[in-house]
Amino acid sequence: MKSSFDLDQQNKNTESKIVVALERISEAFRVLLWDESKNNSLSPIQIQLLIFLLFHSQKKCKVSYLADEFNMTKATISDSVRVLLSKELVIKEKDLVDTRSYTLSLTPKGKQIAEKASFFASSIENPISKLTEEQKTVILNGLLKMIFDLNKAGIITIQRMCFTCSYYKEDTGTHYCNLLNTKLAEAEIRVDCPEHKTIT
Known part of the structure; x- marks a missing residue:
């Protein structure tokens, strides 16, 4: 390598x-x-x-x-x-x-x-x-997925983003917040959410 x-x-x-x-x-x-x-x-x-x-x-x-x-x-x-x-x-x-x-x-x-x-x-x-809105969304999603994987690998410890939250649900590409009871657009995925609840 x-x-x-x-x-x-x-x-x-x-x-x-x-x-x-x-x-x-x-x-x-x-x-x-x-x-x-x-x-x-x-x-x-x-x-x-x-x-x-x-x-x-x-x-x-x-x-x-x-x-x-x-x-x-x-x-x-x-x-x-x-x-x-x-x-x-x-x-x-x-x-x-x-x-x-x-x-x-x-x-x-x-x-x-x-x-x-x-x-x-x-x-x-x-x-x-x-950047265009499309470019921003692609970059944001890519970065969030990277942060999530780095968090799972133990390189980054605390994360308060949607992907690590017990309120978050993803179903066939649709993002959903059970706390807000609403679907989330790609650009609405949060990086640092004050209501974040860590998955136990």
Whole structure:
């Protein structure tokens, strides 16, 4: 088996071209995220944590959940959280049920930074907006299937998309959400759903 980065392999193999194309796009995300983190004197993961806290429910804003979300150790996440606490960007709130546990919330200053930083990838949306609706749907479906397979292989841990949700049903190419009691068009399949319920 040859590497996708082998130029001879790339020229002959569509899968290899897609792998390298995705790597180039991931590089764009890294550059944009790094620029945003430098602007705020934070690390890329600290910026990602702030953005996550801004848009997700309190029950997901715990160190253990964040470690799974970002595929990192609890110790690594805890180190980043310590920095955010020291900069007064987040606060700890004790869990009333489990006093050893706590959730994280943004301070007003943290929320301000998170709101601005959440647009770090907006320049990637510009070329996407130039695609036809059909092209967007094909790309979205392909990416969702890839994410699903990577999740099943244990490479990506937490996923809150339709394909991993107990409310989701697929029958002969028709997507259906039992929570919403409605059919879903291809473009309506969610990548990160707040009502997601993991299949048990």
